[in-house]
Amino acid sequence: MLQQGLRDQLLAFGIDPHRVENIEQLATLLHPDSAQVILLPEASIPDYLQFRESTPEPVNSNPPHVVVLLTEATKLDQEMLPTEVIDVWCLPMPDVALKLRVQGVAEHHQLIEAAKEQKKNLGLQLERSRQEQKIVRNIFTNAFSRALENDPHIDTLLLPLSTYNGDLFLAAKGGTGSLYLLLGDFTGHGLPAAIGTIPASQTFFAMAERARPVSQIAREINRQLNLLLPEDMFCCALIVELSANGDRLNWWSGGMPPALVIHPDGETLDYLSPQHLPLGILSDGEFESGITSTRVAINSQLLMYTDGTIELGTSEQNALGVDGFTQCCKQLDWKMPAIRAFIEEELTKREAHDDLSVVMLHCSETGFAHPDPGDERSPLPFEMCVNIGPNEARTLDPVSTIIRSVCTLEGLAKFRPSLYTALSEAYNNALEHGLLNMSSAPKQSTEGFENYYMERSKRLARLQRGQIDIELRYKPQEALIAVKVRDSGKGFRFDDETQPLSQEHAFGRGLHLIRELTRDLRWSENGRCIEFNFPLGT
Known part of the structure; x- marks a missing residue:
């Protein structure tokens, strides 16, 4: 019989005790969630151990707490005790002592129950987290499902710092046979940085499929990110279009390390240095979408990388740096497998603090273009004249509207990127240097670049008079479109009709780009009119 008040005291603490009288009781008492505390007389210990060994423990079993009862001060070997024994009581004992022992069992029981509840809650949270991770992975997988994979022109090394990559690499076939690439680096790393890759990727794929110019792709991605991202987040990016025949790169770069164009003989031919602020910083009105067009020899290579590559070893005051990375790549003959092995070895010596991406583009004919009866150009000549005043310049994108109309004609859609680039450069020159009377010289520095576009926005908002006339004449017999862009500005002096004075400071790289894409470039009307x-050609 239990010491007087023992059972009542246990019940008072919310514990329902069960005393083992015989072996038959154990099957019931040891069932999960049955007894909370078992009071086990010393004589029943061998039977208890035998029963526990012969009976498989149920799945998710919660064995009760066992208290061994002694009737006298017996020497008890601890190895004989079941593992679930939490206390040994020698009865009878003073009521005060018994009360304290009962209280100890109750506290132990409460701790165990609290731990079980916490474990249950943690399990639910873990399962919830797994489901959320699964959903996020599916979203990213679907977002990048249109990416071009296993293309022979592209070799990559993409090493995220965590599960989610804040670096972004995308490749897509253009609608006119060109190959589009985007290498981006969002602020930070991990999931917060990777969030911005979703809208950027969807815009990139949609516009590449429609063969939109690189400048339009950059502008639209910037608009999306500027609207969606917090103020302290942005995306350094290099957007490249490789022409269908593989001999031209049209590119836009904002905040990225300089990419390298490597000649087939292994010598560095050119650097694609950043010329803009990263995507997502400027509003659409402030954004500068001008691109650069670079001719490359067939079988040249373009090496692109994010700053995580050149910042390897920063914490050890031994960063790889642009020069160190370039020198190592040159020693490895610009071979991507060797570069990959070099980076992986460096990661064993230098600590990485950011996502790391290296991309090598092999410049050759893409092989995407194929004969299409719809490529036959329209035999019908046409002319178009558009007059743009201050209000249209502030509120519309005239060049996009013109190009969209022109490229609805048979066989002209494939010229959309280059025609858009040439016409937009001529239009922007007329607007900025003609109507707004600005010089490109301040854009030579990062601070001057930002100030230039702030001033541009202010002048455009105040513009009350002036006009830009754009004329296009399609001449199918001569296989060309004659373009004339005239502004009502002050003009400038020039040596002859093909060479304006101080063109480098007045027009920046825009004039060089027009020369690359067109022929028969000439100036007239005191520099207010450019024609080309x-x-x-096919």
Whole structure:
């Protein structure tokens, strides 16, 4: 019989005790969630151990707490005790002592129950987290499902610092046979940085499929990120279009390390240095979408990388740096497998603090273009004249509207990127240097670049008079589109009709780009009119 008050005291603490009288009781008492505390007389210990060994423990079993009862001060070997024994009581004992022992069992029981509840809650949270991670992975997988994979022109090394990559690499076939690439680096790393890759990727794929110019792709991604991202987040990016025949790169770079163009003989031919602020910082009105067009020899290579590569070893005051990385790549003959092995070895010596991406593009014919009866150009000549005043310049994108109309004609859609680039450069020159009377010289520095576009926005908002006239004449017999862009500005002096004075400071790289894409470039009307022929060769 239990010491007087023992059972009542246990019940008072919310514990229902069960005393083992015989072996038959154990099957019931040891069932999960049955007894809370078992009071086990010393004589029943061998039977208890035998029963526990012969009976498989149920799945998710919660064995009760066992208190061994002694009737006298017996020497008890601890190895004989079941593992679930939490206390040994020698009865009878003073009521005060018994009360304290009962209280100890109750506290132990409460701790165990609290731990079980916490474990249950943690399990639910873990399962919830797994489901959320699964959903996020599916979203990213679907977002990048249109990416071009296993293309022979592209070799990559993409090493995220955590599960989610804040670096972004995308490749897509253009609608006119060109190959589009985007290498981006969002602020930070991990999931917060990776969030911005979703809208950027969807915009990139949609516009590449429609063969939109690099400048339009950069502008639209910037608009999306500027609207969606917090103020302290942005995306350094290099957007490249490799022409269908593989001999031209049209590119836009904002905040990225300089990419390298490597000639087939292994010598560095050119650097694609950043010329803009990263995507997502400027509003659409402030954004500068101008691109650069670089001719490359067939079988040249373009090496692109994010700053995580050149910042390897920063914490050890031994960063790889642009020069160190370039020198190592040159020693490895610009071979991507060797570069990959070099980076992986460096990661064993230098600590990485950011996502790391290296991309090598092999410049050759893409092989995407194929004969299409719809490529036959329209035999019908046409002319178009558009007059743009201050209000249209502030509120519309005239060049996009013009190009969209022109490229609805048979066989002209494939010229959309280059024609857009040439015409937009001529239009922007007329607007900025003609109507707004600005110089490109301040854009040579980062601070001057930002100030330039702030001033541009202010002048455009105040503009009350002036006009830009754009004329296009499609000449199918000569396989060209004759373009004339005239502004009502002050003009400038020039040596002859093909060479304006101080063109480098007045027009920046825009004039060079027009020369690359067109022929028969000429100036007239005291520098207020630029004319060129855009060839429609195959």
